[in-house]
Amino acid sequence: xxxxxxxxxxxxxxxxxxxxxxxxxxxxxxxxxxxxxxxxxxxxxxxxxxxxxxxxxxxxxxxxxxxxxxxxxxxxxxxxxxxxxxxxxxxxxxxxxxxxxxxxxxxxxxxxxxxxxxxxxxxxxxxxxxxxxxxxxxxxxxxxxxxxxxxxxxxxxxxxxxxxxxxxxxxxxxxxxxxxxxxxxxxxxxxxxxxxxxxxxxxxxxxxxxxxxxxxxxxxxxxxxxxxxxxxxxxxxxxxxxxxxxxxxxxxxxxxxxxxxxxxxxxxxxxxxxxxxxxxxxxxxxxxxxxxxxxxxxxxxxxxxxxxxxxxxxxxxxxxxxxxxxxxxxxxxxxxxxxxxxxxxxxxxxxxxxxxxxxxxxxxxxxxxxxxxxxxxxxxx
Numbered sequence: 206x207x208x209x210x211x212x213x214x215x216x217x218x219x220x221x222x223x224x225x226x227x228x229x230x231x232x233x234x235x236x237x238x239x240x241x242x243x244x245x246x247x248x249x250x251x252x253x254x255x256x257x258x259x260x261x262x263x264x265x266x267x268x269x270x271x272x273x274x275x276x277x278x279x280x281x282x283x284x285x286x287x288x289x290x291x292x293x294x295x296x297x298x299x300x301x302x303x304x305x306x307x308x309x310x311x312x313x314x315x316x317x318x319x320x321x322x323x324x325x326x327x328x329x330x331x332x333x334x335x336x337x338x339x340x341x342x343x344x345x346x347x348x349x350x351x352x353x354x355x356x357x358x359x360x361x362x363x364x365x366x367x368x369x370x371x372x373x374x375x376x377x378x379x380x381x382x383x384x385x386x387x388x389x390x391x392x393x394x395x396x397x398x399x400x401x402x403x404x405x406x407x408x409x410x411x412x413x414x415x416x417x418x419x420x421x422x423x424x425x426x427x428x429x430x431x432x433x434x435x436x437x438x439x440x441x442x443x444x445x446x447x448x449x450x451x452x453x454x455x456x457x458x459x460x461x462x463x464x465x466x467x468x469x470x471x472x473x474x475x476x477x478x479x480x481x482x483x484x485x486x487x488x489x490x491x492x493x494x495x496x497x498x499x500x501x502x503x504x505x506x507x508x509x510x511x512x513x514x515x516x517x518x519x520x521x522x523x524x525x526x527x528x529x530x531x532x533x534x535x536x537x538x539x540x541x542x543x544x545x546x547x548x549x550x551x552x553x554x555x556x557x558x559x560x561x562x563x564x565x566x567x568x569x570x571x572x573x574x575x576x577x578x579x580x581x582x583x584x585x586x
Contacts, residue, residue, distance in 0.1 A: 245417045253289040262286040266305070273324075273356050275311040279363060293413050296421055298428060299373040302410060309363045312356060325374045325386045326354045327432070329406045333367025339391045351399050351406070353436070355390040370406045374432070382429055385437035394435060397481065402435035404457050454480065455490055462501055466508060469530060473497045505529040506544045509537075513552040522549050 252269060254262040266288040267276045278286070286306050293300040328335070329351050336345045337352070339360040346352045354360065376383060394402060409424070416424065461479045465471045476497055477487045487497060494500040509529045512518050518525075526537035526549075541549045 247416050248294045250292045259284050277309045279307045279309050301371040304368045307365050311361045312359050324356050327372040328352050329370045329403050331368040333365040335364045337362035344393055346393050350393055351403050352393040353389050370410055389436050398435040405431050513549055
C-alpha cells in the first residue's frame with residue numbers, strides 16, 4: 206500500500222498547470238470600495254479603511270465581515286486600525302487577499318440570523334498568527350499554514366496583525382468536495398499535501414491579475430482537484446490534480462534553488478531532500494529545463510550577468526565567477542557566452558546598459574534558426 210508521499214510523487218510530471226474557473230456566485234458592490242473592470246479580466250473589488258476617520262475605521266472593517274463573523278477589537282489602546290482587502294469574483298468561488306490589524310472573531314451560527322452563510326473558508330496565513338477554539342478542538346496557525354473553517358458552526362478566535370489569502374467554497378461546489386472539507390473542517394492541513402496547497406494558493410494570487418473570463422473553467426477545475434488531492438489525498442484524487450501539483454512543486458523547487466544559489470553544496474541531492482522527492486521525480490520535474498544542474502547553472506549565470514552589469518560592483522570577473530560556483534575563469538567565460546551570446550568582459554566594459562543592448566540585439570538580430578532558442582532562454586529566466 207502506497208504512502209501519502211508516494212502518492213504525491215506518483216503524479217509529478219513535466220507539464221506546468223494552466224490556471225482557470227466557472228460558476229455563478231457574485232459579490233455585492235462594496236459601498237466603500239470600487240470595482241475593477243478591465244476588458245474581460247476577472248472582476249475584483251478593493252476596500253481599505255485607510256482613508257476613513259480613525260473613529261470609523263474598525264466599524265467599517267467590522268461591517269465588511271458582518272455577514273460571516275462578529276469582529277471585536279483586542280487592543281483598545283490604539284486609535285488607528287488598519288484593514289485592507291482585495292476580493293476576486295471567480296464565479297463559483299471567491300478569493301480574497303486580506304491584511305488586518307489584531308482582532309477577535311466569533312462565528313455567527315444559523316440561529317442568530319435569518320439568512321446564515323454556510324461556506325467553508327480555506328485560509329493561508331502569510332504573516333502573523335491565528336488561534337481558533339471550537340466545541341470539539343482548538344488549533345493555532347502560523348505563517349505558511351493552511352486552515353479550514355466552516356461558517357455554519359460555532360467557533361471563536363483571535364488573529365494578530367496578519368496577512369492572509371482566503372478561498373471561500375460554497376456547500377454546492379460538489380459532493381466529493383463537500384465530503385472532503387466536511388471531514389477536515391475546523392482544523393489545519395499539516396501534511397505535505399497541505400504545504401502543496403499553500404503553494405497553490407500563492408500561485409493563484411500571483412496569476413489572478415492576468416487571467417480572463419476564458420480562464421475561469423480551468424481555474425475552478427484545478428482548484429477543485431487541488432482541494433480533493435490535498436484535503437483528502439487518495440490516489441485517485443491526487444491523479445486528478447496532476448498538473449496543479451506539478452506546478453506547486455516546481456514553484457517550491459525554484460525557491461529552494463534561488464535561496465541556496467551561492468551554496469557550493471547546491472545540487473541534485475540537496476534539492477531532492479528539500480522537496481522530499483525521489484531522484485526520478487526530481488528528474489521528471491526539471492526535464493523541460495534540461496535537468497536540475499542545468500537549471501542551477503542557468504540561474505547562477507543570470508545572477509552573475511546582473512553583477513557584471515552593475516557599475517557599482519567592481520570585483521574582478523574571476524571573483525564573481527567563483528562566487529557563482531566557477532573555479533576556472535575560462536570555463537566561466539565559455540558557459541557565459543553559450544548562455545547569452547557574448548562574453549563577460551563585454552558586459553563589464555559597457556555596464557548594465559551595454560548588457561541590455563547586447564541582449565536586445567541577440568533577440569532581434571538572430572537568424573530564424575536561432576530565434577526559438579533565444580526566446581525560450583529568455584522565458585526560462
